[in-house]
Amino acid sequence: MSHKMPKGPDFFVRHRMLLEQAEAATEHRDHWTPYPESPSKSLYGEDAAERGEAAFRSRINARFELPGHPRDGWVASGETSPYGFPLGVIYPRITPDVAVAAAKEAVPAWRGAGPDVRAGVAAEILARLNAASFEIAHAVQHTTGQAFVMAFQAGGPHAQDRGLEAVAYAWSEQKRHPASARWRKPQRKGGPLVMDKRFTPVGRGVSLLIACNTFPTWNSYPGLFASLVTGNPVVVKPHPGAVLPLAITVRIAREVLAEAGFDPNLVVLVAEEPGDRSAGFLALHPDVRIIDFTGSTEFGDWLEANARQAVVYTEKAGLNTVVLDSTDDYQGLLGNLAFSLALYSGQMCTTPQNLLIPREGMATDQGVRTADEFAADLAAALDRLLADPARAVGTLGALVNDGVRERLTQAEQLGRTVREAVRVEHPEYPAAEVRTPLVARLDAEADQKTYAREWFGPVFFVVGTDSTEHSLRIFEETVRTHGALTAIVHSTSEEVLKTAEEAALDAGVHLAENLTGGVFVNQSAAFSDFHGSAANPAASATLSDPAFVTGRFATLQSRRPVTVEEPAHV
């Protein structure tokens, strides 16, 4: 490359073994993670928790400084903690045009650095994000409403896992072809034709990350790191309700980039006030060539239809489905399902919504349970799980925003409630809006319009069907039409499981089976489980796989004849 390599610490050498392990993990798909999920002192250090909380507190009601970041003023995002207080953070203001131009200018040296250097820088960013997990956890808790331990895990180490996974795929795919090769074509007469060829991975262009309110880091890190490692600068556009976790992320990324000798504007933050429309402007900018989006089906569809100059990776809404046929562990099923529904008040894109069960019931180790009986049993299991308010808030978290609250009110007005969503007093944050799940009892035929749309939040439908066959048909049709990120079937029959697996392949959704223990359908493990399938309307991306990274770069080739070939080195 003609670009002079920037000077700085050799992060690739530092992290090479980690990268190789991560790449191997994507191939083996056993459990693997370098970032401990437990917020324990023995793992993160004696005072990590305290320092993280102090760092978070110091950000409240203050300007968030990003050294060297372009800025034409300051903007208040208006973030409010779902636990009941305004964050009052002020961020640099920047117009879409300036953001894209600054990002674009940073490209040449980054392109010249090559995949190894880029992967090394990314791994260092992740190491520092991991060290900041407590600070990020508080920022995630107070923008999303997640309970602290979940905010730590999903916002910290699990998000970092997904980031590293994207780094591994991006690094691996760029190494799929050699940096150079010698081509020798034998000729009938005389010596061979000989050419030297060079292959250079080149990023597609400025990458735009449009993040969501509920998982600002977890859903963003794959796109952020996939783009960065494939040679693209990234403009980060957080949801106005959850800026802080990504501002901290951007700050750390810029620090590492600058230390490594690169232009920190390879990662730029566009914070906005609620009601600003910068996402739409950014998405149509001709220099924006990659978009990662998590959010509503409406805006995701708009992006896919209008941002034609870019490759667009979306995660939108869906109808996550449970098919209940039979079980030999009914209590395990109820406990597992109750926790899946209660966790973060159903505000996960992976939480099941529609529970399909034959009206006449499912066979269990405690006898046949009709659809009505199952709905009552599930309600009771939720009551048991959430009986103690102090423990309940640790599972439920708080409702993220008014949209979820309004949807809950709508669900109540359906008049089919089996279990009410009751308010839980948070011992620490009395103003927090904490609600338990609402379970309603619907019918497959009569209520099709109700359950065939997403009710994001703690709203769950026990849907009575004619039979398991009928349930599987509804499952396949609704998921193929409306999408889903997860699905689960409970059956003791190998034949039903096989049929469900075929239905899931037809519908294009990943399937979990017979979860009754400590693994939950709404949780996926990086390096082993795919998140999203890109095979149904809920998502055009998986986080991550090769398809998630190959569209972000091209391998450009140059070739020149070798006139006098030196003898091969022996």
Next chain:
Amino acid sequence: MSHKMPKGPDFFVRHRMLLEQAEAATEHRDHWTPYPESPSKSLYGEDAAERGEAAFRSRINARFELPGHPRDGWVASGETSPYGFPLGVIYPRITPDVAVAAAKEAVPAWRGAGPDVRAGVAAEILARLNAASFEIAHAVQHTTGQAFVMAFQAGGPHAQDRGLEAVAYAWSEQKRHPASARWRKPQRKGGPLVMDKRFTPVGRGVSLLIACNTFPTWNSYPGLFASLVTGNPVVVKPHPGAVLPLAITVRIAREVLAEAGFDPNLVVLVAEEPGDRSAGFLALHPDVRIIDFTGSTEFGDWLEANARQAVVYTEKAGLNTVVLDSTDDYQGLLGNLAFSLALYSGQMCTTPQNLLIPREGMATDQGVRTADEFAADLAAALDRLLADPARAVGTLGALVNDGVRERLTQAEQLGRTVREAVRVEHPEYPAAEVRTPLVARLDAEADQKTYAREWFGPVFFVVGTDSTEHSLRIFEETVRTHGALTAIVHSTSEEVLKTAEEAALDAGVHLAENLTGGVFVNQSAAFSDFHGSAANPAASATLSDPAFVTGRFATLQSRRPVTVEEPAHV
């Protein structure tokens, strides 16, 4: 899989070593091919040439039978040989809806077969296509106008190379993740959480192949085989002017599929009369989920804008460019370039059009040659190359259709001709329209509108610029805006070559340097050179790389708990 595996010969076992070699070749990028490019008896058999010609002759003025193919009548494509006679072949008629439905019905068993079986079947199809290379060569010659040897090479073994390359990538990417994995997550207390996971590659849906007039097999095989091996049925829609080479291909593919026990409708032919609009109807069919297209920018852009339900891989028009700075082998340069321009009368998507040279000239081993002198020298080199009509027709072939003829007339009317396109009498086919290249002398500033669009055919522009720096700027700007499939620079200065390489990376085009011998800029070698970069407007695809196959399938996952884990095998 719940589908019973079809019975038939085990083509995977037969071709496994070939597939492994092909996969390795995509990684090493040295010269490699299993299909000899020379139409010699020692390689293809004593009577292969005769049998191939006889097979072709037997197709003329006859019904083209496709056993088991859906059909509601017969259609005459109206194919006419550019060498001056109608082919008179009659093909099965089929409506777009019936074609897509038949293809879709064939999917389940093909999905259940898995990547190995699919790759084995594809390799067998390619082996039989290779054996039919002479028949296909005649069909290609008399639909495209290519001279026989070129029709043999580009339509036969080189197309088969590109097909096998796509098979290798498709097979490889589907093996990127294991078919199954056991996941063990250690717990603080008690034994680990254990899950068994299965990963199944699933095709995206019906694949539509819209082929072109000039390279019906070479440009089609990558998409055809990439889709087939990733589990998708393929609807083949040939250009009305070049149906026969693909009809032969479809026939062979269907034979092998049926022998292997699969539904032959995994590959369906939609032949049409000129003026039919089946491509547009097919492209918008909701079940068509993949489109491969080679042809005009206009229709390619329409597909990208309108076929929103599909992933669309296009190869469109571009401005292939030569940058002339300096050379130490001027005669080699002229000879190499003259052949590049003359080959198939410039009707290759890879033929250079714009030759950028400083008005004041380039340094050569024969002194400085001004732009005017270079244009005259190039004209003289073309004269020498094409002096003998019998040999000239073997290089030039015939003009493929009226569009090219009309463009040539337009170019003549520019009034800037340095070398006229003269008619050459074909010794064997007196009615063939054979024309030598037209060279016109343009100016970078004054004639920008003329050279900044594609003149597909034997029309070439020597464009005078201010300097090499100016040439490189025009190169970068025109290619970034209008696209290109190839580019070449001639320079003795390592610095200029480096600058040109950076310009090519910026423009997103592959670059050849200093070609003066037996390698030509318009020829690319499968397994070593990429065709197209997907990094400029000329093409959204390379034929082939991982990005060309990863969008054609999803890897769907199922997982279930392992309750009683057996001890690991030692």
